[in-house]
Amino acid sequence: MTQAPQRVLVVDDNKDFAAVLVTAIERQGLTVRVAANGLKAIALCRDFAPDTIVLDIVMPEMDGVEFIGWLAQEVYHARLIIVSAHSRYTDLAEKMADIKGLTIAAVLPKPVRLPILMAAIKG
């Protein structure tokens, strides 16, 4: 039986960055969806059930730190990769994950090198 391709959810309000990621992830044979903020990511998590979430922190409507708080309460746990331009934000995200008992698979600074991000996605 063939294993279903890994499902990746990219949560980022930067459309250009997300588009580049989508292309790179699809080239690896993985399935990918994009959400522009935490609220849209919550809806997609329920429908799409991603195995891996690539998460930006500074986003409108619902930021990445709040999304982590929501994700920690969910029954399933996707692997979480944080990608952000500033350590000021990733520090807060890591603190929130720690408080909620959620493991972060990787924290990568923007601009991120695609091979490094793809390696993190594949685990």
Added chain:
Amino acid sequence: VTARQLRRGAGQMVLVVEDSPSLAIVAGNILLSLGYTPIVVGDGPAALAELERTNAIELLLTDVILPKGMTGFDVARAARRLRPNLPVIFVSGFSDQSLVSEDFGRETRLLSKPFRIAELAEALAAAFERGGVA
């Protein structure tokens, strides 16, 4: 709590730092309705520029996750270097008070979005009563 019972301001100038334009408008309108004078900016650098420009600002009400490399905590620290006793209220979509750094003290409030107008009114009145030194 009815509108008449809400604790109101006396025209004090409040600097609001909120990157979501729609929420910024709502926050500004609520502050006006509570009797405060809001100044609304969208990020940390703009907030600090406003603080340097406007001596009359008496309280900082800031979102935590903001664009342009500064969190609300960074803004508050920089603001207090300019105004050591400036009262600060943090606003965020998450409600974990433990995310507020210890250097702001236990009394510095983290107001969780969405908040009730009465909660904001109370937080503002309490912050003005105790001043910035928590």
